[in-house]
Amino acid sequence: MNPLLAQFLAEANDLLASVDDGLLQLERNPGDPELVNEVFRAAHTFKGSSGLFDFPELTRLTHAAEDLLDAVRGGRLALDSGMADDLLAAFDLIRGWLAHVTAHERLPATAGQDAGGLITKLRAPLGGGGESPAADQETPLSVRPIDPPPEWLAHLGTDWLIETANWLATTSSTMRFVRYLPDQDCFFRAEDPLHLVRQVPGLDRLAVVQPETWPPAEEYDEYVCLLSFVVATRAAVGELDYLFRYVPDQITVVELDAAAIHRHLEGEDEEEFAVAAPAPRPDALHVDPELAADARAVLTAAHRTLAVGEPAGTQLVALTASVTAAALALGVPLDLTGADPAAVNAAIEGVLGRAPVEPAAEPPGVDHPVVAALAAPPAPVPTATGAAAEPAGRADDPGGQVGTRVLKVDQEKVDRLMELVGELNVAKNGLTFLAAAAEEEFGSRALSRRIKDQYAGLHRIAEELQAAVMDVRMLPLSVAFGRFPRLVRDLSRRLGKTIELVTEGEDTMADKDVIEALGDPLVHLVRNSLDHGIETSDERVAAGKPPAARLTLAAVADGDAVLVEVSDDGRGVDPERVKRKAYEKGLISEEELESLSDSDAVDLVFRPGFSTADQISDLSGRGVGMDAVRASVEKLGGSVTMRSELGTGTVTRLRLPLSMAVTQVMVVSVAGQRFGVPVDLVVETVRVPAAEMGRVLHQDVVVMRGEVVPVIDLARALEMPWSPDPARDLAVLVVSVNGQRIGLLVEQFHREVDVILKPMEGLLAYAAEFSGTALLGDGLVLLVLNLKEVLGLAARVA
Numbered sequence: 001m002n003p004l005l006a007q008f009l010a011e012a013n014d015l016l017a018s019v020d021d022g023l024l025q026l027e028r029n030p031g032d033p034e035l036v037n038e039v040f041r042a043a044h045t046f047k048g049s050s051g052l053f054d055f056p057e058l059t060r061l062t063h064a065a066e067d068l069l070d071a072v073r074g075g076r077l078a079l080d081s082g083m084a085d086d087l088l089a090a091f092d093l094i095r096g097w098l099a100h101v102t103a104h105e106r107l108p109a110t111a112g113q114d115a116g117g118l119i120t121k122l123r124a125p126l127g128g129g130g131e132s133p134a135a136d137q138e139t140p141l142s143v144r145p146i147d148p149p150p151e152w153l154a155h156l157g158t159d160w161l162i163e164t165a166n167w168l169a170t171t172s173s174t175m176r177f178v179r180y181l182p183d184q185d186c187f188f189r190a191e192d193p194l195h196l197v198r199q200v201p202g203l204d205r206l207a208v209v210q211p212e213t214w215p216p217a218e219e220y221d222e223y224v225c226l227l228s229f230v231v232a233t234r235a236a237v238g239e240l241d242y243l244f245r246y247v248p249d250q251i252t253v254v255e256l257d258a259a260a261i262h263r264h265l266e267g268e269d270e271e272e273f274a275v276a277a278p279a280p281r282p283d284a285l286h287v288d289p290e291l292a293a294d295a296r297a298v299l300t301a302a303h304r305t306l307a308v309g310e311p312a313g314t315q316l317v318a319l320t321a322s323v324t325a326a327a328l329a330l331g332v333p334l335d336l337t338g339a340d341p342a343a344v345n346a347a348i349e350g351v352l353g354r355a356p357v358e359p360a361a362e363p364p365g366v367d368h369p370v371v372a373a374l375a376a377p378p379a380p381v382p383t384a385t386g387a388a389a390e391p392a393g394r395a396d397d398p399g400g401q402v403g404t405r406v407l408k409v410d411q412e413k414v415d416r417l418m419e420l421v422g423e424l425n426v427a428k429n430g431l432t433f434l435a436a437a438a439e440e441e442f443g444s445r446a447l448s449r450r451i452k453d454q455y456a457g458l459h460r461i462a463e464e465l466q467a468a469v470m471d472v473r474m475l476p477l478s479v480a481f482g483r484f485p486r487l488v489r490d491l492s493r494r495l496g497k498t499i500e501l502v503t504e505g506e507d508t509m510a511d512k513d514v515i516e517a518l519g520d521p522l523v524h525l526v527r528n529s530l531d532h533g534i535e536t537s538d539e540r541v542a543a544g545k546p547p548a549a550r551l552t553l554a555a556v557a558d559g560d561a562v563l564v565e566v567s568d569d570g571r572g573v574d575p576e577r578v579k580r581k582a583y584e585k586g587l588i589s590e591e592e593l594e595s596l597s598d599s600d601a602v603d604l605v606f607r608p609g610f611s612t613a614d615q616i617s618d619l620s621g622r623g624v625g626m627d628a629v630r631a632s633v634e635k636l637g638g639s640v641t642m643r644s645e646l647g648t649g650t651v652t653r654l655r656l657p658l659s660m661a662v663t664q665v666m667v668v669s670v671a672g673q674r675f676g677v678p679v680d681l682v683v684e685t686v687r688v689p690a691a692e693m694g695r696v697l698h699q700d701v702v703v704m705r706g707e708v709v710p711v712i713d714l715a716r717a718l719e720m721p722w723s724p725d726p727a728r729d730l731a732v733l734v735v736s737v738n739g740q741r742i743g744l745l746v747e748q749f750h751r752e753v754d755v756i757l758k759p760m761e762g763l764l765a766y767a768a769e770f771s772g773t774a775l776l777g778d779g780l781v782l783l784v785l786n787l788k789e790v791l792g793l794a795a796r797v798a
Contacts, residue, residue, distance in 0.1 A: 005105065008049050012098055015049075017482060018042040019091050023084050024485045030079050039070045058097060058113040064122040065090050066189065077125055086121045089484070093118060094313070108788065113583070122303035149264035150254055152179050153666045154232040155207040164204075164232070168258035173203070178231040178240060179252040184224045191247065193225060199243060202234035291320075326640050391556050398686055404534060411512070416471055421466050423758030426775050427460050429753055431455040433466050433778040466754075470659055475515045477555040477564070478506035483519070484526055484553060491530050498548040499530065499538050505555035510562045511659035517636050518564065518656065521629045525566040528626065533570035541649065545569070560658055561638075561680075567651040570761065573644035575601035582610055602644050606630045634788060635771075636676055637663070641739070663757045665774070665784055668733055669713045671722035674750065676774060676784035683736050685749050687729040702743060709734065711743035717794035718769070722747065767792055 022039035024331055026347055029035060047062040070079040093114060100108050108114075137733075153161060156177075168175065174714045177201070182193040197206065207230040210746070233240070237253065244251045256264075341623065431451055439448035481503045489796040492499040510518075529551055537547035554565045575598040581603045583593045597606075604610055608627040638656035657680065666677035693711065694701050700711040711732060724745065732743040755774030760767055771786040 002534070005053060007052070009098060009102055011049065012046060013477065015042050016091055016098075017093055020088065020486055022403070023087055026079055027081065027084055027489070029067075033073075036069070036073045036079075039246065040073050041625070043069055044188060044190060045448065051188075055097075055101075055107050056245075057107055057115050058094060059439040061090055061094065061115045061119060063246075064119045067126060068122050070188065071126055078166070083125060086118065086240060086512070089256060090118045090122060093202045097641075105112065107683070121468035129673075134242075148180065149260050150177075150252070151258060152209075152230055152327060152698075153256075153261075153264055155175060155209050156205050157207075158231055158265070160205060161265060165258045165265070168261070174255050174257045175258060176233050176235060176237060176240060177230075177254045178244075180231065180244075181250050181252075181625055182225045182228065182230040182247070183250060184226070186225050186250075187223055188249075188658070191696055193227070193229065197231060197244070200231050200233050200235060201239050201243075203231065206230075243360060250303065277359035334684050337722040352623065410470075414469070417679075418469050419756065421469050424462050425756070427457065428458050429779060431458065434784070470511065472660070473512050475507040475512050476506055477508045477510060478503075479764075480515050480518045480522060481506055481553050481555075484522070487523070488551060491527065495530060496536060497530070497534055499534060500548050500550050502550060502552045503554070506510070508555040508557050508562055510656065514562070514636060514656055514659065517632065518654070519641075521632045521654065522564070522566065524629045525555075526624065529566060529568040529570065529650065533568045535571050539571075543705075549612045557658075558655070562656050563652040564656065565651055567649060569649040572646040572650055573602050573605065573642075573649050574646050578602065578604050582607065585610065599643070602642055605642065606640065621625070637680060639738070663784070664752055664754050665775070666733070666748040666752050666781070667782065668714075668731075668744075670671055670718070670746050671720040671752065672747075673720065674780065675714075676755065676782045677733065677735065677744075677787065678771075678784070679752055681735045681737065686732050686734060686743075688732055689729055690726050692722070693730060700745075703704070707741070709741050709743050711745055711796045712791065713745045715745075715747075717790055735787055737791060742791065755782065755784075 008687070019039055019042045022035055022042065026035050026039065035179065043062060043066050047059060047066055050062060051060045068077070068083065068087065072079045072083075077083070078719070097111060098109050100106075148753060164175065173797040180193065180197060182191065183189075185449070186193060200206075209228045209230060210660050214226070237255070240251075241248075266493065293307070365607075383595070432455060435448045435451040435455065438444050438451060485501055486504075488499055488501045534549040534551065540549065541547050550565045550569045552565070554567070556563050565647045575596075579588065579593050579596055579601045582588045582601075583590065587607050589612055605626045610626070633640045633654055633656065634657055640652065640653060640654055642650065642652045644650040664679040666679050666682050667674055669674055688702050692704070695709070695728060700713070702711050703709075724747075731746050731749055733746055733749070734741055734743050736742075753776065755776075757772040757774055759772050760770055769786055770783050772784050774782045774784060776782050
């Protein structure tokens with residue numbers, strides 16, 4: 001992919017998110033001018049960047065959206081919900097296009113058709129249902145007839161016109177002449193007139209036309225374009241049509257032959273088309289002295305660099321002309337000592353539209369009035385002490401930097417770095433096995449001690465490196481929360497409810513994989529609150545509540561985990577209704593219907609197939625939402641709990657690990673095979689005399705500190721041949737699954753290790769009892785257990 005396109009796609013997401021967020025805020029504060037400017041700037045920047053690529057439909061659509069925002073910004077229109085809907089729909093379509101561009105590097109084939117209706121809607125409030133001429137790429141440029149030749153040809157210079165007419169007389173050719181009058185606010189539409197003119201193919205002559213009078217300094221606006229251009233080119237009309245396809249209303253094109261140019265020259269008084277050189281205006285703009293000094297240095301360097309080239313080169317002349325024009329506009333003197341006279345005069349000729357002057361014995365071109373102004377010595381820059389000021393921000397001055405340095409790195413590179421850290425951890429863990437072998441197999445305790453010392457140092461470095469890479473991967477929860485203002489707005493309008501979204505703890509950090517995986521569970525929870533939990537405004541008023549409901553997304557760090565809560569002040573969960581629905585769907589027995597507590601009844605909403613919706617809609621009613629939430633969060637190594645009070649509201653809490661990149665597991669063995677258990681599920685390890693193991697209702701149990709804990713034979717659940725030695729104490733690993741303490745009967749405990757968990761793939765992908773594999777330091781593969789599935793296997797085996 002083109003690096004420039006890749007950079008545009010990377011930045012586009014932030015710009016589109018800024019537009020969405022700003023539009024949502026504008027609906028709440030429609031009169032905030034700063035918000036309008038912020039949205040307009042983001043849309044304007046996006047349009048300007050998109051114009052660098054051959055995506056005309058994208059530029060047309062953003063142009064229409066930008067025009068509407070400009071009307072709102074200028075106070076000509078008041079933003080209403082209908083306009084906001086159309087703007088959001090437009091940028092949603094653009095977001096989809098960019099996803100297609102990411103995969104195929106081109107817009108979808110239906111882009112023009114998809115954009116047409118939206119462009120009409122966006123332009124309707126402006127007084128027209130179609131596209132503006134400036135945005136219509138299909139509008140051909142009009143070529144004026146040969147007679148009468150336009151007066152603005154005079155800006156190209158009499159001598160050059162005569163020379164060109166004489167040359168054309170020897171051929172049957174014609175030449176195209178273009179007058180480009182940029183709109184004064186063109187910069188706000190991401191148009192760069194000078195850049196556009198410099199792209200004219202076959203450029204023979206360029207004149208930069210200044211206004212007859214410049215505005216007073218106090219009224220001067222540097223963001224208003226006051227220059228125009230006259231161009232002579234050998235390019236075909238079709239080429240000009242394509243180049244100026246976005247600004248056809250600002251362009252006039254004529255095609256002239258030698259006779260037409262001669263008639264123009266003969267029919268006009270020479271004085272009428274001779275352009276007088278403007279007098280030097282050192283005070284035309286009250287430029288800050290320090291800025292003038294910096295501008296002088298930059299423009300002089302540019303002038304000298306350009307002047308060493310071939311003076312006859314049209315591109316060189318155009319570039320030099322632009323530098324000279326900038327110096328004229330700013331009133332900044334240039335140091336032209338040593339510059340090429342022909343290059344300087346050619347540049348001045350291009351800027352002022354008159355023939356170059358003959359170089360004198362003085363410094364090159366000084367007898368030209370404009371060159372004299374440009375070459376004037378700079379005024380001294382006053383300082384507090386009267387001495388010359390030191391240049392600010394030198395390259396060798398570390399104190400000259402402003403702001404923080406930010407380096408954008410591709411996500412794949414960070415992931416690769418994380419994989420290498422995992423490999424380093426595996427290699428580091430191998431030293432412990434080597435130390436044990438040195439002592440047990442070779443009887444060298446001293447060598448074993450030295451290996452362990454090396455392991456301690458390497459372990460410290462590996463931990464610091466892992467922490468540093470993890471810090472790079474950490475993102476704020478605001479990344480996950482960012483999609484919900486738009487989601488809540490759209491769904492609340494569809495449901496006819498008034499809802500205020502509040503976010504708290506957006507700065508809480510978590511691993512990027514956790515942030516990405518958190519998106520779908522949060523969407524399910526928010527949709528569930530909007531559809532089931534929150535009442536309509538009339539129902540809330542009848543219940544003595546404010547008409548506007550409150551939905552809160554909150555996040556907080558909790559040790560090595562992050563807690564995310566989704567809460568609302570709606571109707572809450574009715575435990576009796578939940579139990580009745582669950583019984584009707586066959587999810588619980590009649591006995592459970594009578595005996596379940598209110599808290600257990602609330603937990604039924606996470607059962608597969610459960611739903612309290614009476615009708616199936618595109619929002620809810622299929623019974624897959626909350627079950628999918630719990631499954632997704634548990635797959636991340638987290639947990640979900642819900643508490644609710646009827647008539648008050650519901651709070652759903654998600655507890656997630658800070659990182660999924662590195663997993664800490666407890667290694668145990670059964671029947672000579674080692675397995676891993678996630679440490680965050682482990683409660684304790686105990687050894688129980690075999691005589692203390694009891695049996696209740698066909699289930700082995702052990703009493704620990706007055707609590708009856710069921711014990712599952714892990715070997716039997718995994719169908720592995722092993723029986724515990726009755727003469728030895730039983731090793732029981734106590735874990736917590738879904739809030740319930742369960743003991744796993746194992747053969748032996750080993751140590752805790754940090755591993756990079758790889759998902760089960762290929763032929764083993766069906767084995768749901770394993771959540772993944774990891775490589776140990778001694779080269780053996782460790783199977784990490786999915787305890788929820790293991791308990792299900794144990795229940796079926798029993």
